[in-house]
Amino acid sequence: MADEKLRDAWTKSEKVLGKGNADEALKILREIDPDGEKATTLRIAGEATWAIAAKGTSKSEYRRAASLLRDAVKKDPRDKKANNSYNSILNEMQDKGIKETTMPRLVNDGTPTLAGIVALCTSIIIALMLIKLASESSSDLATEATLELSWTNADGSQSTGVVVVELYAEDAPIHVENFGILAEEGNYDGTVFHRIISNFMMQGGDFTRGDGSGGYAGKFFGYCDGQEADSAGDCPMSSYTVPDEADNGRSHAPYSLSMAKTNNPHTGGSQFFIVDPDAVGQDGSPGTPHLDGVHTVFGEVTSGFEHIDIITALCDNQNCQNDKTPQDVVLESVTTNLDDDSWWKFW
Known part of the structure; x- marks a missing residue:
């Protein structure tokens, strides 16, 4: 059976x-x-x-x-x-010029290769030199996240889709770390995109209230409601915020992933937004350039563009009230390439 x-x-x-x-x-x-x-x-x-x-x-x-x-x-x-x-x-x-692995293959069907032997020796030497540094550094950051979405189409039919996002670990390490922590703890699972504005963006990540008024950072990053704080003991968890990394050279191009926050600096918590593919700045350039240097761009969609296209179009032609779709667009789950609990999370 x-x-x-x-x-x-x-x-x-x-x-x-x-x-x-x-x-x-x-x-x-x-x-x-x-x-x-x-x-x-x-x-x-x-x-x-x-x-x-x-x-x-x-x-x-x-x-x-x-x-x-x-x-x-x-x-x-x-x-x-x-x-x-x-x-x-x-x-x-x-x-396409894509290597099967980012590291030399050490063995081929059980037999060491010449490149593998050289790489192994080199790796051992480097590993010995970096043990102290590695022990003092934070854990590796995720470089990719997978978002599983579900939504109701304009005709009433139900759809699901997977969106893959590249995370800018080098350009926005604090934001990527924060996003990874929240994803790993399952805080994003089952949340809704509470704000979808046609030709602008789709926003979600409020895991406490679901309406854009809640959420907080995954850990204490030295800021409490946007103000510097000496220790986590001086700040309730619900007030944890992330310091801005908005001057990282990344722009709000279509499909960019960026941190939502208030008008004040360093007030991002858990909420994020994805720039609408049809967004256009006042100067005619694609995206939302007026947010550059204000909000921190920490990733971009690399797969599942068609799902973003459909969801952001749900509010076209004034089909939404108060920037909210008639039926919830749900972020079913978020996983990163650091999460290896199940075989299928690698694809």
């Missing part, structure tokens, strides 16, 4: 993938084989992730797809479909 359910799920996921709905295919696979125990699950997941990568510009999506297909081949080396897909994506990645 279990095998029959698996086969049915695989068939269904391949059908929806063939119709261009890679997100739905991945959802089916997660439900039937959340640990990725079967080679066929990994193969279809890899092909679905590949389809998502081909629509966007994220190199990491290609690497995730290749990794899933490589694992599928390892689980079942005689699976011709997995082998063909793996070889095909490697060829495509080579054509």
